[in-house]
Amino acid sequence: MSQVGAVNPRYATLNTDYAAEMSSMSDEEDGPIWMVNLMKYREIADYGDSRESNISGQEADDLYAPMAVLADIGAEIVFAGNVETQLLGDSPKWDRIAVVKYPTRRSFLKMSSRKDFQEKHVHKEAGMQTTIVMGCTPMDTPVYSKKDWTEIANSPSESDGVITVVHVLQLNEQIEKMNNYSLIAGERAIPNGVRVDGWFQVENTILGDGRKWDQVRFNTFPSRRAFKEVLNDPARIEAQKKYRESAISDTYTMIVTPLINKVSDSI
16 A cells, blocks of 8 residues: 655655665565555645646545555455544544555565556555555454354444444553553453454554554454443543553554454454
């Protein structure tokens, strides 16, 4: 979903040190990498030339989507969804989240030098206002028995369907407090049908605004009502105040309507 062939595209700053680190990895060190994309679109696509645009930034980015290129290099979109509500994190207000799994870091870098990829990138430049793209690897996650969503109180319905809650976390030195919070929040979420799709350690940020991030977490709930039950649970609220707030330096928390969700199958 991202482009690293040119230094500093209009929508982000390229981390050249990380790009160099990825390109210099040996075959033994290299391996699968999950690129997590946070995307904020221009209201109207801006092609930066004399042509007048009458499409939205998101429509321009849809024209960019290099599906054939990804398939050719063995990469796959494992998550894509539109941000419904941004609960935490002031600016920017993200529009879409996507995750692409690449077979290697080197394949991710080589993609941007392909002619067929470069030809499409004009649409991303036109459509994207800002983006953060993080190279990630899977973390160990809590193992919960999956609840049958037909047997829980807040099962999915046509008017209140499945949502994925995405957490982007910058942690401080009090990681143990975050672990304590995760255990308590998980206990409250299990009866409400939570499914941990995947938690990721951020290796580094390849495109962004200079901020560093540590983790990205994908948790899916059967409905908004189910998530609200967890959000309003007194024990979880107390744990948030006691542990989570002091463990986190910066964060985005978003309710996302998933269009594609194969995160758990990709790990």
